[in-house]
Amino acid sequence: MTTYLIKGVSVVGGAPTDLLVRDGVVAETGRGLSAPGATVLDADGLVALPGLVDLHTHLREPGREDAETVETGSRAAALGGYTAVCAMANTSPVADTAGVVEQVWRLGREAGLVDVQPIGAVTVGLAGERLAELGAMADSAARVRIFSDDGHCVADPKLMRRALEYVKAFDGIIAQHAEEPRLTEGAQMHEGEVSTRLGLTGWPAVAEEAIIARDVLLTEHVGGRLHVCHVSTAGSVEVLRQAKARGVRVTAEVTPHHLLLTDARAETYDPVYKVNPPLRTATDIAALRAALVEGVIDIVATDHAPHAVEDKECEWAYARPGMLGLETALSIVLDVLGPEWHLIAERMSRTPARIAGLDGHGLDPAAGVPANLTLVDPAARRVIEPADLASRSRNTPYARMTLPGRIVATFLRGEPTVLDGKAVK
Ligand SMILES: NC(=O)N[C@@H](CC(=O)O)C(=O)O
Ligand SMILES: [Zn+2]
Ligand SMILES: [Zn+2]
Numbered sequence: 120m121t122t123y124l125i126k127g128v129s130v131v132g133g134a135p136t137d138l139l140v141r142d143g144v145v146a147e148t149g150r151g152l153s154a155p156g157a158t159v160l161d162a163d164g165l166v167a168l169p170g171l172v173d174l175h176t177h178l179r180e181p182g183r184e185d186a187e188t189v190e191t192g193s194r195a196a197a198l199g200g201y202t203a204v205c206a207m208a209n210t211s212p213v214a215d216t217a218g219v220v221e222q223v224w225r226l227g228r229e230a231g232l233v234d235v236q237p238i239g240a241v242t243v244g245l246a247g248e249r250l251a252e253l254g255a256m257a258d259s260a261a262r263v264r265i266f267s268d269d270g271h272c273v274a275d276p277k278l279m280r281r282a283l284e285y286v287k288a289f290d291g292i293i294a295q296h297a298e299e300p301r302l303t304e305g306a307q308m309h310e311g312e313v314s315t316r317l318g319l320t321g322w323p324a325v326a327e328e329a330i331i332a333r334d335v336l337l338t339e340h341v342g343g344r345l346h347v348c349h350v351s352t353a354g355s356v357e358v359l360r361q362a363k364a365r366g367v368r369v370t371a372e373v374t375p376h377h378l379l380l381t382d383a384r385a386e387t388y389d390p391v392y393k394v395n396p397p398l399r400t401a402t403d404i405a406a407l408r409a410a411l412v413e414g415v416i417d418i419v420a421t422d423h424a425p426h427a428v429e430d431k432e433c434e435w436a437y438a439r440p441g442m443l444g445l446e447t448a449l450s451i452v453l454d455v456l457g458p459e460w461h462l463i464a465e466r467m468s469r470t471p472a473r474i475a476g477l478d479g480h481g482l483d484p485a486a487g488v489p490a491n492l493t494l495v496d497p498a499a500r501r502v503i504e505p506a507d508l509a510s511r512s513r514n515t516p517y518a519r520m521t522l523p524g525r526i527v528a529t530f531l532r533g534e535p536t537v538l539d540g541k542a543v544k
Contacts, residue, residue, distance in 0.1 A: 120138060120533065124154045128162035128494065130484050131169075132460030138167065140490045143533035148486055161493055165527055167484050168464050170202025170491035171449065172471040174372060175269070175294075175420035177441070178204075178235070179221070180226060182211025187425040187511045192445070193232035195423070195510040195535035199386060199445040200493035200526040201233050202482045203472065204423075209270040215240035215251035217259035218463070224261035232536045232544070236475060239263040241282050241293060245271050247312045247532070257289045264476050269348055272330060272393075274300050279334060283343035290372075292474070294346040295334055297355070298396065302326035307436060309382040309397040317385060319373035322397050324352040331355050335362035335369050346474065347371040349422050351396040353406035362417045370474050371421035371471060373407050375451035376442055376516060384516070390431050390438030391516050397440075408455060411466060418471045421448045425512030439521040446508050449495065450522035458497055478534070490533040499525035509542060 125138040130148070137152040138145055164294040173196065179187035186222025187195075189206070196204050206223050208214035208351035214223060220237040243249050245268045245340035256263040266286060273279045273295060282293050303322045308314050310321020331347055335358065338345040350356065350371045362369050376394060381401055392398060424441025431438050452463055464483065472481025479489040502521050505513040529537040536543055 122157040125160045125162045128165050128167045131464050140533050145484050145488050145490050165494045168493050169468040169483050170327050170493050171200045171467045172480050173204040173421050174471045176204040176423045178206045186427045189226035190230040191511045193230040194542050195445040197232045197529045198451050198509050202491040203234040203477050205236045205238050207269045208238050208521045213240050213244050217255040218504050220256050220261040221259050237261045238265045238267050240271050241266045241268045248414050265294050267290045269296045272296050272298040280337050282408040286339045292344040292346050296348050297327045299326040299332035308385045309399050313382045324354050328354040331358045335367050339367045345369045349374050351377045351399050353403045356406045356410040370417045372418045372421045373416045375448045378455045388435050390435050393438050393440050394442050395440035419466050421445050426514050431514045450524045453524040490530045492530050494528040496525045496527050
């Protein structure tokens with residue numbers, strides 16, 4: 120195993136120091152370190168962050184390997200500065216058994232680019248009718264702790280209650296895709312001024328807010344743990360704020376795209392902007408940004424949702440919802456929050472690692488800590504070229520935009536997965 124001496128790096132925005140990475144851990148830190156035989160990386164001007172952790176990634180394997188695989192998605196993640204991702208269950212077959220979650224977990228190990236932690240489905244086939252084998256998935260080699268029917272809402276309140284209750288036995292979490300299905304039948308975009316003008320069926324904010332309100336009450340009632348996926352409205356923020364003030368064990372995520380893009384993008388009729396929940400208004404964006412700073416929203420999660428060309432380059436109404444996120448997330452957050460390194464580390468690494476219970480992740484680089492870290496060049500600016508992305512899909516909403524920040528290197532347990540901005544394998 121190669122030893123690396125990272126020279127002159129700012130650890131989470133602090134004064135420049137050196138990091139000696141040896142045998143999978145940060146062996147030493149301090150100024151003017153020397154280590155004969157070590158590979159020296161000049162990190163002048165770079166910022167070291169704990170490796171990013173994504174609580175919401177679609178890797179599409181098994182079933183849609185034409186859109187992404189565990190390996191290609193893992194490479195995209197490493198290039199984005201991630202060292203761990205949680206893989207959503209809406210694959211084909213659905214990850215609703217110990218067998219499927221173990222397969223995804225094993226594929227992640229084989230790729231060896233990030234730690235892939237499978238999320239299990241809440242209901243069999245995501246059909247919302249009966250609970251999947253939650254206990255068997257928890258006991259499997261994949262040790263599943265987060266369960267989600269993401270892509271679908273667990274709409275039946277009785278099932279949701281039973282799921283929240285069941286996973287308490289192993290301190291599990293239900294991650295909800297909050298969308299009241301009756302309120303979003305045929306929905307194409309955010310319900311508001313723009314949808315009215317374009318004549319597209321609207322997805323009202325209340326369809327999200329009503330489910331979150333119901334679920335925090337259910338969670339409070341059973342004493343469970345709830346995580347709310349891709350929060351997108353100002354009203355949802357208020358529901359979460361009240362729930363947290365009462366001490367309900369609820370956490371929430373926001374995606375980079377919901378922090379930056381508005382429903383006005385739909386005016387282009389380019390389905391690259393079609394996503395679930397839909398892009399909202401500037402007022403929602405302002406509330407989401409403030410909530411992220413404040414901590415009412417705990418984390419940024421990408422909801423990286425690769426789709427094959429034929430599922431995206433078609434008429435808006437027929438296009439699948441979802442957009443890529445892993446390779447651009449840090450740049451968008453940097454653009455939105457500015458170089459607030461502690462906040463970025465908190466919202467993109469420490470807290471998601473803690474929620475998911477990922478040992479060895481989310482820890483600031485310090486002596487004795489597993490070397491899961493990423494080096495960022497905050498001064499760099501780059502133009503996003505879809506063809507250059509490592510993802511197998513091309514559905515980025517940031518094509519040809521110039522974004523701040525570049526991932527220079529990523530280390531997983533002391534082994535580089537990215538060096539000089541390029542994937543190592
Ligand atoms: N976000 C999306 O628009 N799509 C996701 C599903 C989901 O996150 O709900 C997908 O799997 O493509
Ligand atoms: Zn979802
Ligand atoms: Zn998703």
